[in-house]
Amino acid sequence: MFGYATRKLLELVLTLLLVSLAVFLVLRLLPGDPAQLVLGVNASPESLARLRSEMGLNKPVHFQYLSWLKGLFTGDMGDSIFYDRGVGILILSRLGVTIPLTLLATLFSIVIALPLGIFAATRHREPGDFGVVALSQLGISVPAFWLGILALLLFSVKLNLLPAGGFVEWGVNPLGAIKSLVLPVFTLSVIQSAALTRMTRSSALEVLSQGYVTAARGRGLTEIRVLSKHVLSNSLISIITLIGLQVGQLLAGTVIVETVFHLPGLGRLLILAVEQRDLQLVQGIVTILVGAIITINYLVDLAYGILDPRIRLR
């Protein structure tokens, strides 16, 4: 198990380095002059030239990358031009929104999807199954921003139960913070759970047809025990794979949801950074996001090893 974990860890570091280099190069290829975006269209050419050199944009690209990488290892991700603050601090300040949002959304989508999926599988080709399939099809097709706006119109404008967006900080009012996350989490988990339900259903169906399930039933186990002990645990590999794969999609979803509910999270910070050509900030956020996705997939890989010891040997 230990060798498997280290091998995967090495892969992780290498991927991260490659991704950061790719992101760095792509950002340098983007059209648009960051200095012009700061100083405006009518700025004098001398001022533009000065700001460019202050930003270090006149140095060679490999030099810029290496100094950025050096900073990264010493914990300094550079400064955001837009906010005139350290990138690290800015990212940290947004995690209070994005981490609870993604974790809760994942949790709720699992809570919704697993029972629904298994329920549908046990009622294969019965009305209950069709209902679940239809619902999940709907969930997959609905765009997140549209569902978000509908939820807002109903719960904030019509019923006035929940805030119409914005975020109350955890330190100020924890209950307010939870309230401002209810609709965003709902929106994200509905969409996340749709795909997960289908995956659970189809892998549970496959497991249900296996001989050991029939055997378990034959041994006189209760249906609940058959489902939880044999069906669920044997479907977990494909379900966890999907959760790992969905992380990227989930983070993309937070960008949309944070915009609709104007939450000050990482996704909106990224959009602003790209619009403003705040290169250090984009670089920092993308590296963190990619790092998160890769780490989660690393954990998923480790989980395979735990769930199915045969995988470790490969």
Add this chain to the structure above:
Amino acid sequence: MSYRLKTVLLSSIIVFILIQSPLAAGAAEPRYGGTLRVALPTEPPGLDPTTRTAAVIDRVLYNNVFQGLVRINGEGEVVPSLASNWEISGGGSVYTFYLREGVRFHNGEELTAEDVEFTFNRAKSEAITIPHPEYFAPIEKISTPNPTTVRIELSGPNSVFLFNLARGDSVILPKGVENISSHPVGTGPFEFVSWKRGSSLTLTRFEGYYDKKLPYLDKVIFEFIGDVNARITSLKSGSIDAIAYLSSPENAISLKEIPSLKVLQGVTTWEVILAMNNSRKPFTNHLVRKAINYALDREEIIEGATFGFGEPIGSLMSPTNPNYLDLSWLYPHDPVRARKLLEEAGYPDGFKATLTLPASYELSLRSGKIIADQVSKVGIELEIEKISWAQWLQRVFTNAQYDLTIIGHSEAFDISIYANPDYYFKYDNERLRQVLERAERETDEKTRAQLYSTAQWIIGEDVPSAYLFSAPSLPAMRKEVMNWWKDYPIPAVDVTEVWINDQ
């Protein structure tokens, strides 16, 4: 329709809207207290209006937190602010400002002539990078004969100097200040409390403000809500009190229908123009440019792009500017004449050209489609090409690689961009340069106004660009929010005199 008549009509519409509200009719006396929450679509890039040019910095801070020697009021006039009065001598090259007494900065220090000297020396120093060094370049010498008098000697007579001092770029800072980008310290009626990056910025009433009657509000919170639907939902649900700008005019129509809300309609410094590359054929030919102008139906463009809320213009001057001359009648919609001019110019069958549009600007996109259709009727075939804002800045603005484009010019009093032959219009007109140079030196107000009229006339007639409309301001708010600026003659959401009429 003349501008004055329009103003009268517009104001009567506003009065009508106000009268409709029973609350407003009874309450003439401003009330004190309350918190105002204002939605803005974008967040300021730092809070230093002197080193950054983003309009949104001024929207949040201009006159609320930071004040200059003079300021622009809601009617677009330059009026006293920190200087209670001033004298212009030496044939227009010496400005003597007399500071208001009893003015304090938010850090408790009293405003003196030394602060003014510090501010302008800072702007001229190499230590900081400012977007417009040209505003301060004419300053030769600053002296402070006593703590309330500042004497500024210019290199020559300069009539735009006073207007430049009223811009957000020229606000007065306390001597030795640092870090205003994250903690602004000014003399305004509101002081800075906090900036939650990514969500909001809070100002609170400054007890030491020199005018004891102001401000009316206790607290102002600017909320940065990027998505237009989110802004509107927030206003409808009451979690904000006002939207400073409705970027999509169609929403003004639906918000007006809601009894608890009101939408004001005014003009801005945002002039939307069809810019032509005067160094590229066939736009080098003034007959072609005029033909395009005759081919345009401004009313249809304004109706289609702004739902009728824009104001037609005929040169690059905002209707909010006191020097404004209405030339929107100069090229009426006349396709027959357009065809004739094209024939005269040697294009009897028209020509093909590319219209490059910045994809993020809805007003440009909408106007572009309508214009392409209108000019096609006189034989000009436009191919529309959409590019990102950053690409637009590089290709069109910096490198002038374009035929035609549509863009809003937002800076106040920016007609002199036509005097710069290197600007992306690539327009070179010696006479215009002379007129504008003379206007900038002219000290007599009447003569200067005439010179600016001439300048407007020159570009209005020679049409280096086609001038389409001034974008509407359209602030929307709940009915109880009073005294909001109807027009935006400078990018500012000045809430100094705003009050809330809550019972």
